[in-house]
Amino acid sequence: MLLAILSLISGLILLLWSADRFVDGAAATSKYAGMPPLLVGMLVVGLVLQRQRWWYLLWQP
Numbered sequence: 001m002l003l004a005i006l007s008l009i010s011g012l013i014l015l016l017w018s019a020d021r022f023v024d025g026a027a028a029t030s031k032y033a034g035m036p037p038l039l040v041g042m043l044v045v046g047l048v049l050q051r052q053r054w055w056y057l058l059w060q061p
Contacts, residue, residue: 030040 026040026044027037030037
């Protein structure tokens, strides 16, 4: 039980850290490309939502 709780906590910490790194990288990429950060954010959200839709269509029974 203790191992499961520690695994969950460490997984959440790792998720938060990696999400922060991803956002920093996306902001740096948008600055390098001369694009507004909002545009890059909308592009990433759109790609993630589209991928989820494709995944659902592929594995739909």
